[in-house]
Amino acid sequence: MLTFEIEKKSTDSRARTGSIITAHGEIPTPIFMPVGTLGSVKAVSVEELKQCEARIILGNTYHLYLRPGCEVMTHMGGLHKFMNWDRPILTDSGGFQFFSLAKLAKFSREGVNFQSHIDGSRHLFTPEKAVDIQMVLGSDIMMSLDWCIPYPANEKETMAALEKTTLWARRGRDHWLEKGGVNNLFGIVQGGMYAHLRALSAQQLIELDFPGYAVGGLSVGEPTDLMYEMADHTVPLLPHDKPRYVMGVGTPENLVEMVGMGVDMFDCVMPSRNARNGQLFTGRGTINISNARFRMDENPIDDACNCYVCQNYSRAYLRHLYKTRELLSYRLNTIHNLHYYLNLMERIRQSIKADQFSAFKKEFFSQLNHKELNR
């Protein structure tokens, strides 16, 4: 089981910094987890992840269950060994993929009967099976199977999904404890955009006493203000002495805002997906590297960045690689973006330690200037 230690709490926000200790090492919080869907964080090596100071990565249970599958994963000794990553791994439960990716997913109290998006084969996922698969993967932090709903959803649908999520959380937890309670299993709060349902979901999950809690069902298409409202309402309801994780979020601005709400963990495909689309993050906003004004620009992506890419390559070269679709483009762009995200989290942690988080936040937002950069 993990240990979660809070080192410092901000005095003028709910931000806190500390560390989660797992069998694969320590994770400083608040933390951002790069997404390694299929046993590789797209376009980068494990050495590059370490150079970017990645302390934990995320794997996708749904994807790894389909390919390479549990037989291979069992034989190869789990995901850490398979992909040569010796730091912690968190795996999601598949819930979000059934909702977003699988074809013809049929939800029942028993579980999810779904068709593979790759070959159309049919499979049944239950809360117990989601735990079993994640145990085969050897995740340091496993997630309960949850029932995701689209935005918008009415109260009745939301309530029904919440009930199933709690039922599945209990079944998954019981199964995990029967199997010895190794590693860690987190519960996922649902409740859509209804504050009282968020509170109900949180209450029901807290009774199940998970080692940590996630807030799911955010960043599913709702307006940003509504997302913030729900997070701000839900996060304080979760145990203060356990890690709190908002799933699938978000932009750098989202991270800064939500750290102030007391969130400890984040994951998002944004830094890597945007990198592959030529969108690069800087302290002054995002730039699109394909822009013609970078054609002969000798400067690095961001003067203030000390990543491998900014130390060695010009915007002109990166633009050329991107325009010619060279594979190196995706790698270099991803390294920079991951470095930006992970370095942002490091700066956030330092600011909390110094009890300067609110000043940091103010400075962060004042420096963002999308318009100037994107024109």
Added chain:
Amino acid sequence: MLTFEIEKKSTDSRARTGSIITAHGEIPTPIFMPVGTLGSVKAVSVEELKQCEARIILGNTYHLYLRPGCEVMTHMGGLHKFMNWDRPILTDSGGFQFFSLAKLAKFSREGVNFQSHIDGSRHLFTPEKAVDIQMVLGSDIMMSLDWCIPYPANEKETMAALEKTTLWARRGRDHWLEKGGVNNLFGIVQGGMYAHLRALSAQQLIELDFPGYAVGGLSVGEPTDLMYEMADHTVPLLPHDKPRYVMGVGTPENLVEMVGMGVDMFDCVMPSRNARNGQLFTGRGTINISNARFRMDENPIDDACNCYVCQNYSRAYLRHLYKTRELLSYRLNTIHNLHYYLNLMERIRQSIKADQFSAFKKEFFSQLNHKELNR
């Protein structure tokens, strides 16, 4: 101008080992040059090239002329600086690309009028312009513009192309000398599959006194035996005290055979292109990493290989990455294949130094066993 020093000649073959010294450092010969078409050796970084012991890489004049173009290249200070590669670079002249890639290329005594394969724009390449562009790129070794022909071609076509190649070689050389004779310009022997035309082409080019000589127009679809026959006939006609380069060749077997004919330099897209298609080289032949028998194979690609990939990853993981089209797959496969090629050349050089090349060659071919591996 380059210095070429022969350190050791094999006593029972025409193989020789030595070094070419350029402004960007020393190149041990015989050497294999990875191909970096567009300012990046596809899928790998310059650091990885150095880890694979790449001593010189090749850039494509035709491609770099179209993208990013000479204005950018001039502004950015040449290809070395642009791509962050501080070792030697050889650039081809574009001749082969006009023949294979450009649309509606019209050849005349003046030069080649062609249409870009990217946007259809029309351009004129002359022997002088080919030199000018390569000087902008800052190549350590530039190639003369040559007139390539398909296989098969009749004697008359072959003779006509040869004449134009000699004319262009003279014009390019004169222009290069007028511009100060910086760096180096090699001549390219043509003559198709006609031994007497190969001899004539070699003789005409030798009169122009280039710092080095290439044999072009091989590996264009002819049977392997015919390619060997032409190389074996042509290479000894070239000056023994200058580097001899066979362009666009080839398989590991081709390299071993042609070193025995006295060839010093090779380039080929094969190690990187095959890597991206899942074909991996080993001392016992090539394997296709997508093969189902590697599904749960914990072994490295090649037990005998000490590359980064073989030290860290299993065939099962590499198969998974390849099957799921993860970008990391192309990188890891390319690193291994380039390491295989470059290590093969190192072993060849060592064998020549010890005057054991013929024994090395015999052992090399005895260990190749495609059938066993490919079944």
